[in-house]
Amino acid sequence: MSRIGVFICHCGENIGRTVDCARVAQSLGDLPGVVHSVDYKYMCSDPGQVLIKQAIQEKNLDGIVVGACSPHMHEKTFRKAAASAGLNPFLCEMANLREHCSWIHEDRELATEKAIALGRFIVEKIKYNRPLSTIYIPVERRALVIGGGIAGIQAALDIADGGRDVILVEKESSIGGHMSQLSETFPTLDCSQCILTPRMVEVAQHPRIKLLAYSEVESVDGYIGNFQVKIRRKARSVDETKCNGCGECQKNCPNKKIPSEFDQGLGTRTAIYVPFPQAVPNIPVIDRASCALFRGRAKGVKKVVCGKCAEVCGRNAVDFDQQDSFVTEKVGAIVVATGYQLYSIGKSQELDILRGYGEYGYGTIPDVIDGLQFERLASASGPTGGKILRPSDGKEPKKIVFLQCIGSRDPAKGIEYCSKICCMYVAKHTMLYHHKVHDGKAVVFYMDIRAGGKGYDEFVRRAIEESHALYLRGRVSRLSRDGDVIRVQGFDTLSGEPVVINADMVVLATAMRPQPGIAALAQKLSVSYDQHGFLNEAHPKLRPVETNTAGVFLAGACQSPRDIPDSVAMASATASKVLGLFSKELLEREPLIARVDRMTCTGCFHCERVCPYGAVERKTLTDSKGRIIKVIAEVNQGVCQGCGTCQATCPSKSVELDGFTDEQIYAAVNAI
Amino acid sequence: MSDLFEPNIVAFVCNWCTYTGADLAGTSRLTMAPNVRIIRLPCTGRIDTLFILKAFERGADGVIVSGCHPADCHYTAGNYHARRRFAVFRELMEFAGIDPQRVTFSWVSASEGGKWAEVVNNATEQVRRLGPFQKYPSPAAHAGEIACKS
Numbered sequence: 001m002s003r004i005g006v007f008i009c010h011c012g013e014n015i016g017r018t019v020d021c022a023r024v025a026q027s028l029g030d031l032p033g034v035v036h037s038v039d040y041k042y043m044c045s046d047p048g049q050v051l052i053k054q055a056i057q058e059k060n061l062d063g064i065v066v067g068a069c070s071p072h073m074h075e076k077t078f079r080k081a082a083a084s085a086g087l088n089p090f091l092c093e094m095a096n097l098r099e100h101c102s103w104i105h106e107d108r109e110l111a112t113e114k115a116i117a118l119g120r121f122i123v124e125k126i127k128y129n130r131p132l133s134t135i136y137i138p139v140e141r142r143a144l145v146i147g148g149g150i151a152g153i154q155a156a157l158d159i160a161d162g163g164r165d166v167i168l169v170e171k172e173s174s175i176g177g178h179m180s181q182l183s184e185t186f187p188t189l190d191c192s193q194c195i196l197t198p199r200m201v202e203v204a205q206h207p208r209i210k211l212l213a214y215s216e217v218e219s220v221d222g223y224i225g226n227f228q229v230k231i232r233r234k235a236r237s238v239d240e241t242k243c244n245g246c247g248e249c250q251k252n253c254p255n256k257k258i259p260s261e262f263d264q265g266l267g268t269r270t271a272i273y274v275p276f277p278q279a280v281p282n283i284p285v286i287d288r289a290s291c292a293l294f295r296g297r298a299k300g301v302k303k304v305v306c307g308k309c310a311e312v313c314g315r316n317a318v319d320f321d322q323q324d325s326f327v328t329e330k331v332g333a334i335v336v337a338t339g340y341q342l343y344s345i346g347k348s349q350e351l352d353i354l355r356g357y358g359e360y361g362y363g364t365i366p367d368v369i370d371g372l373q374f375e376r377l378a379s380a381s382g383p384t385g386g387k388i389l390r391p392s393d394g395k396e397p398k399k400i401v402f403l404q405c406i407g408s409r410d411p412a413k414g415i416e417y418c419s420k421i422c423c424m425y426v427a428k429h430t431m432l433y434h435h436k437v438h439d440g441k442a443v444v445f446y447m448d449i450r451a452g453g454k455g456y457d458e459f460v461r462r463a464i465e466e467s468h469a470l471y472l473r474g475r476v477s478r479l480s481r482d483g484d485v486i487r488v489q490g491f492d493t494l495s496g497e498p499v500v501i502n503a504d505m506v507v508l509a510t511a512m513r514p515q516p517g518i519a520a521l522a523q524k525l526s527v528s529y530d531q532h533g534f535l536n537e538a539h540p541k542l543r544p545v546e547t548n549t550a551g552v553f554l555a556g557a558c559q560s561p562r563d564i565p566d567s568v569a570m571a572s573a574t575a576s577k578v579l580g581l582f583s584k585e586l587l588e589r590e591p592l593i594a595r596v597d598r599m600t601c602t603g604c605f606h607c608e609r610v611c612p613y614g615a616v617e618r619k620t621l622t623d624s625k626g627r628i629i630k631v632i633a634e635v636n637q638g639v640c641q642g643c644g645t646c647q648a649t650c651p652s653k654s655v656e657l658d659g660f661t662d663e664q665i666y667a668a669v670n671a672i
Numbered sequence: 673m674s675d676l677f678e679p680n681i682v683a684f685v686c687n688w689c690t691y692t693g694a695d696l697a698g699t700s701r702l703t704m705a706p707n708v709r710i711i712r713l714p715c716t717g718r719i720d721t722l723f724i725l726k727a728f729e730r731g732a733d734g735v736i737v738s739g740c741h742p743a744d745c746h747y748t749a750g751n752y753h754a755r756r757r758f759a760v761f762r763e764l765m766e767f768a769g770i771d772p773q774r775v776t777f778s779w780v781s782a783s784e785g786g787k788w789a790e791v792v793n794n795a796t797e798q799v800r801r802l803g804p805f806q807k808y809p810s811p812a813a814h815a816g817e818i819a820c821k822s
Contacts, residue, residue: 096695096710099695100694100695103701104789107706110706117709118710612748612749641747642714643746643747643750645717645749647718648718648719648720659714662720665713670730
């Protein structure tokens with residue numbers, strides 16, 4: 001490249017104040033290969049861009065360097081200007097004279113010297129720039145939604161209503177997620193099932209949604225617009241095509257005493273079961289760990305121990321020999337909506353950062369329960385039919401103590417973040433309790449009340465003023481059993497007094513945590529996650545539902561603690577992103593990706609091992625007679641994101657990352 | 673000020689974290705030593721250790737390598753590969769005739785403008801204390817040294 005133009009911007013006073021722009025322009029103009037070098041007050045302004053365009057055309061420039069602000073600010077602007085003057089946009093580079101020079105130095109002499117050096121690096125680098133052209137890749141216009149909770153349901157419905165096919169994968173036997181377990185929802189107190197189940201049915205009946213319940217994502221290959229997803233369909237032991245959901249098998253299953261996961265262990269279920277009556281799909285699954293027949297098989301008992309369900313099934317749908325099967329789907333975008341689990345203080349050993357709360361007696365005192373268990377007690381379809389009754393003796397509790405921030409905002413024992421929903425659902429619980437037990441008293445221990453949201457603070461006020469919940473600011477140090485009651489020893493920090501309350505029941509508002517197995521899923525998707533396991537968005541403010549892996553989006557509590565309105569809003573946002581992506585037949589990509597030199601590649605595949613995206617493929621080179629010459633690495637243009645780790649690793653220097661080739665970097669380094 | 677040795681330091685930084693962090697230092701108007709010149713790369717994973725040797729060969733007195741914090745890499749894992757590479761390279765530096773104190777490795781995220789200013793100032797001070805980088809000793813001189821020792 002021998003006809004380079006240099007354009008130095010004063011940025012008003014921003015650069016000009018500490019950098020002698022005229023001197024920078026003059027000094028860079030003296031470099032070999034530079035045929036045009038000017039300075040101007042505002043390069044990004046319209047007349048500034050005209051200046052650049054005219055110079056490109058008049059002086060026939062084959063590369064331009066703009067010394068101005070950060071490329072993150074205006075690289076696109078100047079590349080566009082270059083393109084409109086007929087110059088390949090990748091022959092335009094920026095030297096950062098503002099953020100990296102004029103704004104951080106005071107000495108004009110030293111700053112000017114540094115500005116010249118920064119400009120020189122880029123002038124030398126651009127001599128080795130190559131014209132690059134935008135890459136176009138085809139898009140498979142179907143989406144995969146992982147997780148069938150409210151976020152996944154909303155995303156799937158929105159995408160499907162937008163006219164695109166959706167595959168919804170749910171690991172449990174029914175969709176619905178945690179929302180289906182809730183009794184009523186804040187801040188309107190409408191019944192959770194009543195608003196959710198119609199949406200679930202809509203999913204099942206939508207012609208564009210393929211629901212794969214009781215399934216998990218096994219592996220993900222490919223890239224935006226072209227993912228191949230392998231899905232494991234776990235063996236239900238019931239043929240989905242035959243079962244009509246009559247429920248005879250459940251009625252006749254002799255094993256009826258299994259704690260129900262859906263009822264959080266407060267109710268029971270059978271070994272062949274649907275988690276709840278409104279399940280979608282309404283097809284039972286056999287819990288092989290509890291089923292007598294499968295336990296017999298596992299022990300090697302020859303005689304068939306049970307088989308009642310198969311006997312009573314009129315459609316021969318029960319299939320004890322069913323195996324896990326796999327399906328592979330091609331999709332163009334993936335929405336992750338895996339949701340949350342509650343921090344279980346009874347199982348604190350699972351994560352060493354969680355030290356647990358042995359002093360709260362969870363799991364040892366039966367009447368100490370968590371928030372979801374209270375939801376099940378309050379739910380009309382719950383194990384008590386909506387009556388608030390103590391798990392230990394079935395009596396109505398006359399005094400319930402609610403403890404907030406169990407696990408949350410407690411770096412010493414739990415996790416430092418705020419779980420966001422607990423303030424609201426505890427207020428809701430006090431109201432539900434007041435509505436059901438009129439003479440009952442609810443006491444809440446809280447750290448702060450965080451009720452940001454439409455109608456949220458008013459809701460908490462109603463709990464206090466209308467439902468007469470007693471809110472005490474402070475923490476509880478110990479829960480102990482005292483005969484029939486639970487002794488709650490706490491401290492009211494506002495009065496400065498220790499408090500002892502004899503409660504009939506204690507509800508712990510435990511923290512929200514990501515689903516178990518989230519790290520494994522994140523690795524399959526190449527999505528990063530934070531120290532707690534919540535998946536990372538691409539930008540916390542400006543790209544909240546995208547991830548750094550193009551084509552993978554986040555909805556709901558897999559990203560951070562979210563309530564239902566937030567999750568639904570995020571889900572609709574992902575749907576709009578997905579539909580936007582699917583509105584094009586071809587995707588545009590920046591061409592800053594790696595290339596392999598076929599001649600020098602020795603096929604050691606170090607690049608394949610270090611590539612974070614699996615973009616390196618093996619290609620067999622043959623001669624004209626079909627004899628294999630060698631197997632070399634080839635970069636899949638759609639998958640490569642352009643990090644360049646392969647190039648730095650390649651022992652034979654056969655990989656080049658366009659835009660940051662060795663020639664370009666060494667040219668810049670040589671200009672020191 | 674003028675009699676002080678002003679070292680020439682090159683910084684190889686990743687585009688997403690440290691480069692953006694350095695931008696933030698600029699927008700926050702944090703004043704720092706003017707000795708560090710940044711070369712932008714997509715990821716620390718792209719940084720060939722030969723870049724560092726080349727920089728010294730071409731007259732740099734010090735080098736900074738900085739990228740995203742572990743687990744924060746824009747490309748998921750590029751910085752882990754870089755970390756491994758530099759763990760090995762550190763051992764080789766002395767062998768190559770470079771005082772390891774001349775090379776600063778750090779993690780600076782896009783939100784750590786203040787930390788970037790600190791890294792720049794500390795590296796400048798450190799290299800200033802060490803004085804100008806003397807080119808690799810010639811084999812003959814080196815041989816003489818060994819001979820004297822034995």
